[in-house]
Structure formats: C-alpha cells, structure tokens
Amino acid sequence: MSNEQALKQYDAAKYRTPDGYTSDIAVFTILSEKAEAFKPPVMDLKIMLIQRSMMDSEGRPNMEAGKWALPGGFVDPEESAYQSAQRELREETGVDHIHLEHFGVYDTPGRDPRGWIISNAHYAIVPEHELSHRQARDDASEVELFSVSEVLELDLAFDHAKIIQDAISVIRKKLLETTVAKAFLPEEFTYSELQAVLLTVTNDSAIALDAAFARKIKSLPFIEEAEGKKTTRTSKKPTQLYRFVNMEVNNSIYHAKK
Amino acid sequence: MSNEQALKQYDAAKYRTPDGYTSDIAVFTILSEKAEAFKPPVMDLKIMLIQRSMMDSEGRPNMEAGKWALPGGFVDPEESAYQSAQRELREETGVDHIHLEHFGVYDTPGRDPRGWIISNAHYAIVPEHELSHRQARDDASEVELFSVSEVLELDLAFDHAKIIQDAISVIRKKLLETTVAKAFLPEEFTYSELQAVLLTVTNDSAIALDAAFARKIKSLPFIEEAEGKKTTRTSKKPTQLYRFVNMEVNNSIYHAKK
DNA sequence: AAAATAGTGTCTTTTAGACAGTATCGG
DNA sequence: CCGATACTGTCTAAAAGACACTATTTT
Numbered sequence: 253m254s255n256e257q258a259l260k261q262y263d264a265a266k267y268r269t270p271d272g273y274t275s276d277i278a279v280f281t282i283l284s285e286k287a288e289a290f291k292p293p294v295m296d297l298k299i300m301l302i303q304r305s306m307m308d309s310e311g312r313p314n315m316e317a318g319k320w321a322l323p324g325g326f327v328d329p330e331e332s333a334y335q336s337a338q339r340e341l342r343e344e345t346g347v348d349h350i351h352l353e354h355f356g357v358y359d360t361p362g363r364d365p366r367g368w369i370i371s372n373a374h375y376a377i378v379p380e381h382e383l384s385h386r387q388a389r390d391d392a393s394e395v396e397l398f399s400v401s402e403v404l405e406l407d408l409a410f411d412h413a414k415i416i417q418d419a420i421s422v423i424r425k426k427l428l429e430t431t432v433a434k435a436f437l438p439e440e441f442t443y444s445e446l447q448a449v450l451l452t453v454t455n456d457s458a459i460a461l462d463a464a465f466a467r468k469i470k471s472l473p474f475i476e477e478a479e480g481k482k483t484t485r486t487s488k489k490p491t492q493l494y495r496f497v498n499m500e501v502n503n504s505i506y507h508a509k510k
Numbered sequence: 511m512s513n514e515q516a517l518k519q520y521d522a523a524k525y526r527t528p529d530g531y532t533s534d535i536a537v538f539t540i541l542s543e544k545a546e547a548f549k550p551p552v553m554d555l556k557i558m559l560i561q562r563s564m565m566d567s568e569g570r571p572n573m574e575a576g577k578w579a580l581p582g583g584f585v586d587p588e589e590s591a592y593q594s595a596q597r598e599l600r601e602e603t604g605v606d607h608i609h610l611e612h613f614g615v616y617d618t619p620g621r622d623p624r625g626w627i628i629s630n631a632h633y634a635i636v637p638e639h640e641l642s643h644r645q646a647r648d649d650a651s652e653v654e655l656f657s658v659s660e661v662l663e664l665d666l667a668f669d670h671a672k673i674i675q676d677a678i679s680v681i682r683k684k685l686l687e688t689t690v691a692k693a694f695l696p697e698e699f700t701y702s703e704l705q706a707v708l709l710t711v712t713n714d715s716a717i718a719l720d721a722a723f724a725r726k727i728k729s730l731p732f733i734e735e736a737e738g739k740k741t742t743r744t745s746k747k748p749t750q751l752y753r754f755v756n757m758e759v760n761n762s763i764y765h766a767k768k
Numbered sequence: 769a770a771a772a773t774a775g776t777g778t779c780t781t782t783t784a785g786a787c788a789g790t791a792t793c794g795g
Numbered sequence: 796c797c798g799a800t801a802c803t804g805t806c807t808a809a810a811a812g813a814c815a816c817t818a819t820t821t822t
Contacts (some may be wrong), residue, residue: 259624261626264530264625265528270528270531271532273528273628292773297763326525330626331619332618356612360590361588370591372615428761463774501763503687506686508714508716547794583806702801729783
C-alpha cells in the first residue's frame with residue numbers, strides 16, 4: 253500500500269492546528285432538601301462547579317481566576333477526551349470512577365482568550381454519595397454544588413454559561429426520556445422517591461398526583477417490584493420498594509408504549 | 511482583570527497539541543427502489559461515500575487511496591468543525607446547503623496513521639434531490655450511494671467502518687424517535703409513503719399493516735391532514751395527503767402519549 | 769384517635785389491535 | 796369488472812385519568 257509514501261510527503265505545517273484541546277465536565281446530582289423521618293423527600297437538581305484559583309499549580313496567575321467554572325482542562329497526548337475528562341475531574345475535585353457522557357463540542361473562535369481552543373463537554377449523573385469526598389485541588393480553590401435554578405446567575409468563566417445551559421437541557425431530557433433517574437436513587441426505591449426525582453424537571457399531573465403515579469410505576473416495563481421488600485423511610489405505612497430493570501427503552505413516537 | 515498577565519505567562523509548549531482536527535460527514539438519504547405508477551413506494555436507506563483518489567490535489571499520493579470513505583477533511587483556522595463539515599462536503603461532493611448534526615468525536619490514538627488526529631463526525635438526513643448534483647471533486651474520485659445493509663462490506667478508510675456503524679444506529683433511532691422522517695418525504699405525503707420510510711428501519715406490525723397505520727397517522731399529534739388534498743401517485747384511488755406540524759415531540763417514558 | 773403516606777376500587781373515556789368489509793379508480 | 800390501494804366499521808381488550816375510599820403505622 254502507498255500509505256507510507258503518502259505519509260512521507262504529508263506536510264503537517266500546511267494546516268493550522270488548534271492551540272489546545274480540552275475537556276469540561278458537568279456533574280449533576282440531586283439532593284434531598286429536608287429529610288425528615290417518615291416523609292417522602294423533596295429534591296433539587298444540583299451541578300458541581302469549581303472556583304478557579306488565583307494562581308495555577310506553578311504559582312503563575314490563572315486564567316479567569318476567581319470565577320466559577322466547570323471542572324476540566326487540557327487533554328494529554330495519547331489520551332482521549334473522555335479519559336482526560338475523568339482525569340481532570342479526579343485532579344480538581346477528587347471525584348473519580350463515575351460514568352461520563354459526551355454531549356457537545358465547543359470550538360467557536362474566540363471562546364477562550366488563549367487562542368483556538370476546542371473543548372469537549374461531558375456530563376455525569378450521579379447519586380450524592382459519589383461526590384461525598386469532593387475537595388478542591390490543583391487549579392480549584394473551591395468545589396460547590398449549585399441548584400440549577402440559580403447557577404446561571406453566577407459569574408462563570410469562559411463560555412461555561414452556555415455549556416452549562418446546554419447541559420441542563422440535556423439532563424432534563426435524559427431524566428424523562430431514559431432511565432437515568434436510576435442514578436439519583438438507591439438500588440431499591442419507593443414510588444415517592446422516584447416521583448421526587450422526576451418532579452425536579454417536570455410538574456405534569458400524571459407524575460405529581462400520588463395515586464396516579466403509584467399505579468403507573470407498576471406498569472412501567474423498565475421497573476420491577478422488589479418482592480416482599482418494604483421500607484418505612486418515607487412514611488409510617490411500610491412502602492413497597494422497586495428497582496430498575498436493565499433494558500433498552502422503546503421510545504418510538506410512532507409505536508404504542510408497551 | 512489578570513487575564514492579560516495570565517496569558518503572557520501561559521506556555522503553549524507545555525501541552526502537546528493534536529496533529530490535526532478534522533470533520534467527517536455521513537449523509538443519508540432514502541431512495542425509492544421501484545417507482546411504478548399507482549404503486550406505493552418501496553424504499554431503502556442509503557449513505558453517501560466517496561472513493562479516495564490516488565493522488566491528492568497537489569499530485570502527491572493520497573492516504574488510504576482507493577478506499578471508500580466518508581467525505582471530510584481538515585478544519586481550517588477560524589472555522590468551526592460544523593463549518594468545516596459543510597465546506598468539505600461541498601468541495602468533495604458538490605453537495606451544499608444541507609443541515610448537519612454532530613453525533614460523535616473520534617480521537618482514539620492510532621485511528622489515523624498520520625498522528626493524533628481528532629475527527630468530529632456529523633450526519634445529515636436529506637431527500638434525494640439535495641444530492642442530485644453530487645459529483646466527485648478534489649480528493650474524491652467517485653461519489654456513490656450505498657445501501658446501509660451492504661456498506662459495511664466495503665473496504666473502508668481509517669476507522670470509518672466504526673463511524674458509519676455508529677451513524678446508522680443514530681439514524682435508526684432518530685427516524686423512529688423524532689420527526690426527521692420528514693426530510694425523506696415531499697412536503698405533503700400519503701400514509702403509505704411515510705410507512706415506506708419507517709419500514710426501512712423497523713418491521714413492527716403497527717407500522718407494517720396498512721389499516722393500522724392508515725388510522726394511526728390521523729392520531730399522531732405532529733402530523734396533520736392537508737385538507738381536501740389528494741394524490742393518485744400511489745394508487746388509483748385518490749389518497750389523502752398529510753404534512754408534518756412543526757412541534758416539539760413529547761417522548762417521556764413516564765408520560766402517556768398525547 | 770389523629771395525622772400522614774401509601775396505596776386500592778371503581779367508573780368513565782380513550783386508545784390499540786385485529787380483521788372484515790367497503791370505496792375508488794385505471795386498464 | 797378485475798385488481799390494487801385506501802381506507803372505514805366494528806369488536807375486544809387494555810390503558811389512562813379522576814377521585815373516593817381503605818390500610819398501616821407512629822405519636
């Protein structure tokens with residue numbers, strides 16, 4: 253084959269290359285606002301941000317210092333954007349071993365004052381205990397969870413306001429159109445706990461009304477009863493526990509729901 | 511602000527930069543196999559590929575010469591991946607002014623023998639007439655439409671087999687879960703034409719049976735009757751025409767379909 | 769017994785699926 | 796009037812929504 257010849261004559265200088273290739277990560281979780289005994293939870297959707305420190309790890313002034321930002325940073329050679337996202341998350345916040353998903357590329361010229369810098373945006377959806385060890389490190393002076401209803405009022409670095417806004421709509425859609433609600437719940441959960449998760453992104457009556465939702469959960473093909481298992485953490489009356497079944501969800505707009 | 515200081519001390523050489531940043535485009539269309547008079551169509555899902563020419567535009571041997579590949583190429587400075595995709599598509603195939611969507615990033619080390627080359631994969635879904643002027647140019651010696659059921663048997667360049675496979679599942683999902691079927695149909699269409707489009711990706715009875723689907727199309731909230739308009743292009747009996755309504759589709763797995 | 773959450777009973781209305789039967793036209 | 800496509804009629808079963816009512820527990 254002629255690839256070797258072609259490679260020899262390939263002139264890398266002919267193309268301008270990016271000045272940087274980065275990853276950013278939007279980590280979402282849901283917190284129970286007030287967890288009283290025998291009460292179903294009231295939940296709120298949160299996003300984890302870092303505050304960019306004044307100096308970088310080598311003592312030089314940092315870009316966008318002091319502003320709130322998504323964790324993230326430069327992709328290393330021989331590393332994919334995905335791996336870099338995991339590494340940066342670990343290095344800046346101490347959060348590790350969570351599943352990330354890519355949802356967008358941000359490469360608008362001018363989005364970063366340092367030059368032509370391309371960012372891969374990722375999101376993650378995790379239960380709070382995955383974030384319990386969070387701790388600001390490296391370039392980050394703080395790590396904090398913000399309610400998505402308020403996060404856009406902060407002074408955000410680079411074009412992160414746009415990235416965060418996009419991430420929030422992806423999460424809303426994902427929560428209703430896939431079974432990721434699972435990630436915000438214990439392995440086994442009550443109808444009212446699932447309901448509380450969904451109510452962070454919708455207020456439709458079919459979900460908001462207890463009787464309707466308690467019945468509906470039994471007919472959802474991707475949820476099964478944990479037979480014989482009950483809990484009293486949400487009410488005095490023991491409540492049935494459910495769990496998610498591992499399956500592909502049929503979401504066709506032309507087919508009936510089965 | 512201290513961004514100027516930070517910029518001054520920012521050392522670009524500290525990070526290895528990618529050797530290239532490219533875009534690839536998977537353009538899909540649907541062809542009517544045999545279009546007889548008074549017959550509903552039988553359709554097939556196709557993808558447009560180019561054959562990489564032996565020499566590049568400057569007369570040097572080309573990478574992966576002779577293999578079939580997705581149209582695409584290097585992103586120019588001051589251009590987004592999206593714009594680059596449009597430009598490359600125009601330059602290599604003559605196809606222009608179609609809507610592209612990003613669906614993945616391919617950056618696995620080793621995917622391209624020229625080095626660390628990151629590719630943004632895009633797809634497009636267009637009616638055939640948008641491709642009627644297609645013509646091989648630049649690096650491409652041929653442009654051809656392949657049935658998705660056969661395309662993976664070809665000798666494909668780089669990691670395009672993987673990219674194409676991913677693109678096909680994205681299209682299947684999109685066709686059933688969104689209203690993009692619209693793009694494969696004339697503005698006004700019959701139930702059997704929409705049916706033919708959907709049958710390229712499913713064979714569910716609710717869609718395959720005429721009576722069931724003819725009735726269902728009237729209850730779909732995102733499709734309306736073209737009142738009083740009929741055609742005889744699919745049968746001797748004049749057939750009702752329909753059109754898509756512009757609306758967001760509710761796809762929640764927890765809600766009823768309305 | 770009161771209060772609170774978790775359900776079930778029951779009714780009404782819609783929807784889905786199956787399949788037989790009717791309608792319309794060109795040739 | 797045959798053949799082919801496009802429907803409509805009708806029945807049955809299941810699902811969805813509303814809302815009253817019952818069940819279980821702690822304090």
